[in-house]
Amino acid sequence: MASMLQPQIILLKEGTDTAQGKGQLISNINACTAVADAVRTTLGPRGMDKLVHDEKGNTTISNDGATIMNLLDIVHPAAKILADIARSQDSEVGDGTTTVVLLAAEFLKEAKPFVEDGVHPHNLIRSYRAASSMALKRIEELAVSIEGKSLEEKKQLLSKCAATTLSSKLIGGEKEFFASMVVDAVMAIGNDDRLSLIGIKKVPGGTMRDSFLVKGVAFKKTFSYAGFEQQPKKFLSPKILLLNIELELKSEKENAEIRLSDPLQYQSIVDAEWNIIYDKLDKCVKSGAKIVLSRLAIGDLATQYFADRDIFCAGRVAEEDLKRVAAATGAAVQTTVNNIIDEVLGSCEVFEERQVGNERFNIFGGCPSGQTATIVLRGGADQFIEEAERSLHDAIMIVRRALKNSTVVPGGGAIDMEISKYLRQHARTIAGKSQLFINAYAKALEVIPRQLCDNAGFDATDVLNKLRQKHASGEGANYGVDINTGGIADSFANFVWEPAVVKINAINAATEAACLILSVDETVKNPKSESAQGEAAASAMAGRGGPAMRGRGGRGMRRR
Numbered sequence: 131m132a133s134m135l136q137p138q139i140i141l142l143k144e145g146t147d148t149a150q151g152k153g154q155l156i157s158n159i160n161a162c163t164a165v166a167d168a169v170r171t172t173l174g175p176r177g178m179d180k181l182v183h184d185e186k187g188n189t190t191i192s193n194d195g196a197t198i199m200n201l202l203d204i205v206h207p208a209a210k211i212l213a214d215i216a217r218s219q220d221s222e223v224g225d226g227t228t229t230v231v232l233l234a235a236e237f238l239k240e241a242k243p244f245v246e247d248g249v250h251p252h253n254l255i256r257s258y259r260a261a262s263s264m265a266l267k268r269i270e271e272l273a274v275s276i277e278g279k280s281l282e283e284k285k286q287l288l289s290k291c292a293a294t295t296l297s298s299k300l301i302g303g304e305k306e307f308f309a310s311m312v313v314d315a316v317m318a319i320g321n322d323d324r325l326s327l328i329g330i331k332k333v334p335g336g337t338m339r340d341s342f343l344v345k346g347v348a349f350k351k352t353f354s355y356a357g358f359e360q361q362p363k364k365f366l367s368p369k370i371l372l373l374n375i376e377l378e379l380k381s382e383k384e385n386a387e388i389r390l391s392d393p394l395q396y397q398s399i400v401d402a403e404w405n406i407i408y409d410k411l412d413k414c415v416k417s418g419a420k421i422v423l424s425r426l427a428i429g430d431l432a433t434q435y436f437a438d439r440d441i442f443c444a445g446r447v448a449e450e451d452l453k454r455v456a457a458a459t460g461a462a463v464q465t466t467v468n469n470i471i472d473e474v475l476g477s478c479e480v481f482e483e484r485q486v487g488n489e490r491f492n493i494f495g496g497c498p499s500g501q502t503a504t505i506v507l508r509g510g511a512d513q514f515i516e517e518a519e520r521s522l523h524d525a526i527m528i529v530r531r532a533l534k535n536s537t538v539v540p541g542g543g544a545i546d547m548e549i550s551k552y553l554r555q556h557a558r559t560i561a562g563k564s565q566l567f568i569n570a571y572a573k574a575l576e577v578i579p580r581q582l583c584d585n586a587g588f589d590a591t592d593v594l595n596k597l598r599q600k601h602a603s604g605e606g607a608n609y610g611v612d613i614n615t616g617g618i619a620d621s622f623a624n625f626v627w628e629p630a631v632v633k634i635n636a637i638n639a640a641t642e643a644a645c646l647i648l649s650v651d652e653t654v655k656n657p658k659s660e661s662a663q664g665e666a667a668a669s670a671m672a673g674r675g676g677p678a679m680r681g682r683g684g685r686g687m688r689r690r
């Protein structure tokens with residue numbers, strides 16, 4: 131009787147799906163491992179590329195962890211975290227995106243047997259955090275500073291870092307060529323933080339080697355009207371006027387209503403329109419500018435007018451290009467042509483319109499502030515150039531980071547092996563279970579050299595044994611995988627260098643992600659939120675459908 135009086139407690143709605151406990155944790159770990167398997171083979175100079183084909187029919191070929199993870203569109207709630215850390219690594223440092231995913235998954239994989247044996251995840255998390263902070267400290271100790279070197283030396287060091295990044299990419303075959311180009315571009319923008327000052331323009335056709343760097347701004351010739359061909363195409367130290375207005379004979383009639391009683395007055399209206407535009411053009415010419423660029427259209431009348439006065443003009447210049455021109459030449463973008471003073475005009479040493487492949491390019495060279503650079507990228511297929519652009523972006527980010535933090539560590543798995551050794555040594559001094567967990571963490575770090583070997587077709591066990599032995603001897607701290615011979619080599623001597631910040635960020639982010647996933651023991655799927663979403667979508671559809679249907683019906687009626 132008593133039990134009947136007791137009300138049954140219903141906490142969650144019927145149909146709520148909860149998965150909890152050890153089983154859930156293991157399943158999350160498995161999902162993360164599966165995600166890492168998707169990008170595993172792309173690591174390193176011998177890594178493979180992935181071709182991702184989406185439902186819209188776009189194909190992307192990429193070697194970049196973050197790009198692939200983004201395109202994969204992962205739906206598993208726990209595995210999504212890996213996509214997030216790849217993205218944040220990409221925006222924070224720009225490289226090491228595959229590394230961060232592999233590390234996080236490996237940390238989890240090593241934790242799995244402990245979880246299965248009933249170790250409380252919090253013990254694991256505590257040890258992992260401790261191991262990570264020790265690893266970071268050790269990296270800082272091992273990092274080599276490039277501070278205090280001459281400019282020429284610094285350039286060489288930086289291009290080594292860029293070459294290491296590029297070596298794993300499609301354009302790896304020409305890594306020296308591109309590395310020095312990237313370093314020049316980054317040096318050109320100096321201390322400015324705006325990445326947008328480096329433009330990358332893609333021109334299909336030609337070979338990779340036809341790519342070139344403009345220390346200044348370059349953009350594709352914009353649409354032009356008749357008369358353009360009569361304009362001069364080369365100037366030495368011209369004055370440059372940047373506008374954000376239309377120079378066209380048109381708009382006035384669209385936004386005014388004029389009533390005329392006498393047809394003869396019509397001519398005066400037409401004249402007024404012409405006067406307005408001629409007045410604007412006149413002011414542009416009087417400013418002394420030899421080059422007029424506008425974000426908006428420059429019509430046929432204006433084009434001819436400028437041509438007659440030996441002035442070059444281009445309308446509909448993309449906003450980012452105009453901004454770059456402004457930054458490089460010192461010009462200020464004007465929204466009116468009244469009172470143009472000399473200060474708002476920019477200048478450069480040479481302006482030229484040049485043929486690049488099938489395109490014509492407007493090129494501003496020798497700019498006074500110097501703080502811009504444009505890389506014109508040539509190559510075959512579209513997908514190829516796109517991937518080349520992404521790779522260059524990685525390299526640019528790396529050079530900027532290295533320039534700022536100016537410490538580098540040996541790559542090719544050398545730093546990972548060294549930290550792994552260090553942690554193992556430390557673990558021996560600890561009594562208790564924590565020793566096992568720190569050992570597991572140390573073992574997980576070996577995934578980088580192992581994967582580099584696997585991807586190159588080397589015997590990973592053999593190479594790793596050699597590496598362990600070398601590092602344990604105490605003199606081989608810089609030894610990593612030799613990608614050319616399949617043995618081991620001094621990465622530092624071979625100039626396989628990475629900015630320390632890449633590793634620091636990767637280890638930090640991967641540990642955090644692993645700990646986050648380990649601390650989750652229950653996933654609740656709320657049926658309400660899903661159905662609510664469904665309903666919202668359905669009503670939105672109905673809302674959109676309604677007026678459209680009515681509109682169509684109405685027009686049909688009128689026609690009849």
Ligand code: ADP
Nearest residue numbers: 172173174225226227228229297298541542613
């Ligand atoms: P991520 O997206 O993580 O940057 P990559 O495919 O660029 O992945 O591979 C980076 C890894 O390849 C780094 O661990 C780096 O040390 C290693 N690596 C790059 N160049 C070489 C080389 N020439 N020899 C050995 N390892 C290299």
Ligand code: MG
Nearest residue numbers: 225226295298
């Ligand atoms: Mg890389």
